[in-house]
Amino acid sequence: MNKHLNIIVVGGSLAGLLTSIPLKRLGHKITILERSPVPLLHDQGAGVVAGNETITWVQRHGRSRRSADDISLLNKQRLYLDHQGNVIDRETSHQHMTSWGVLYNIGRECFDGALRNSGVASSTDTPRSEEERGEASYEYGRIVTAIEDKGSKVEVKFTKSREGDNAAQAEGSMLCDFLIVADGPSTHLRKMLLGETTAQRTYAGYVAFRGTVLETEPSDAAQAVFIEKFTFFHGTDPNTQILAYTIPNAEGTLEKGKRLINWVWYHNVEELSDEYAELMTDTEGNKHRFTLPTGGHMQPHVWERQKQFAKKTLPPQFAELVDKTDKPFVQAITDLEPPNSKHEVARLMRGKAVIVGDALAGFRPHTAASTSQAALHALLLERVFSGNMTWDEYEDSVFEYAQNVQAHGVRLGTRSQFGHHPLAK
Known part of the structure; x- marks a missing residue:
């Protein structure tokens, strides 16, 4: 495409x-419309597997940080541990682990010069090099309707x-040449683009408690099985x-002694139960559907019980x-199946729109592939x-990846939470 387009990313x-x-x-x-009312998104406090696609993206676009080691x-x-904490299986498995916050900071730095610790700047305020010749605007506090x-x-x-928007000007609109929908698995734009019958996000029957601990805080016995290792426990009473x-x-x-141990605990709970309602109710009494936010919003009695x-x-x-985790949070594990055919992946609105990331297909975290898909x-x-690629080739690749990984995640989750894992003890 030789023509420079006006693109909106939701x-x-x-x-x-x-x-x-x-x-x-x-x-x-590029204009990004982000619903959050603050200029920088809150750190999700979550670990992310840096898969091949993510590392390739960083190598191409990560500015000063262009390798997996960066x-x-x-x-x-x-x-794999048993219930007593003994190692029952050990495998050599090299896997690069990063965090949501690292990738978000790289993204904001590369997009509009904004860094979490230094405020917000716009890349249009400084001269752009040849490789950064487009325009970028990050418009927060914009809920697409x-x-x-x-x-x-x-x-x-x-x-x-x-904050500070004039109530008399609470509505707005923009025209663009091309639209990219990237606002996650709960997006309502998917239905607008694909119709009422398209799949929507559904609860899988269990949640993930998540948290981090500074690597020097646990005992020596705990550090021995967690530091620079990927460690699992599969239980059967109950399945967990x-x-x-x-x-x-x-x-x-990345300095030793300052890193974090990130943990994820899958726990079965019925969606209509009192337990689920309590888990998704924050300290202010607000009820959330799928995610209790980070930042210490879990009710103290709920966390003490857990x-x-x-x-x-x-x-x-x-x-x-x-x-030893001070500020845990909870995510409901959900499914969002990919569209029914590859023709619903891209070239929407007569060739002027595309759906990307979790908005296209929501994977269970067992796959460690959500960021890789994006x-x-x-x-x-x-x-x-x-x-260098046709739209038809794009649709084939994206559709096949979404179908395979989404189905794989369901199989992994079903075995772990409702079946029998071969290393469950």
Whole structure:
């Protein structure tokens, strides 16, 4: 594509940023519309597997951080523990681990010069190098309400939720040449683009408690099984799974002694139960559907109950991690199946829109592939907009990846939470 387009990206988290940056560098004008009312998204406090697609994206677009060693820690072994904390299986398994915060900071730095610790800047305020010749605007506090086909353009309508916005000007709209939907698995734009019958996000029957602990805080026995390792426990009474691995800290530091141990604990709970309602109700009494946010919003009595449950059901090393976590959060595990055919992946609105990342297909975290999917979409869109790939080839690749990984995640989750894992003890 030789013409420089005016592109709107709905969603300013990882999928939106990873997709926007290559297109900006091709010379296009990119406007991200992000619903959060604050200029920088809150750190999700979550570890991320840096898969091949993510590392390839960083190598191409990560500015000063362009290798796996710049953004991630190499966990060199995979361990499985029994209930007493004994190692029952050990495998050599090199896996790069990073964090949501590291990737988000890289994305904001590369997109518009904004860094979490230094405020917000716009890349249009400074001279752009040849490889960064497009324009970038990150418009936060913009909740998209509707999209309409306007012939050669797409009209995007939104409400303004930014602090300081004039109430008399609470509605807004923009026209663009091309629309990218990247606002996650709960997006309502998917239904607008694909119709009422398209799949929507559904609960899988279990949640993930998540948290981090500074790597120097656990006992020597716990550090021995967690530092620079990918460690699992699969329990059968009740069915449960917990895992942990080492990641950079919130500032992206890879220095020993300052890194974090990130843990994820899968726990079965009925969606209509009182337990689920309590889990998803924060300290202010607000009820959430799928995610209780980070930052210490879990009700104290709920967390105390879960810590006591951990002492009964988990190996002592994992129970120690749970006990020493100050600000846990909870995510409901959900499914979002990919569209019914490859023709619903791209070239929507008569060739003026595409769906990317978790908005296209929501994977269970067992696959460790959500960020990889976003990076894959970004790299392939770069090829399409550069004229090195056809839309038909793009749709084939994206659709096949989404189908295979989404189904694989369901199989892994079903075995872990409702079946029998071969290393369950």
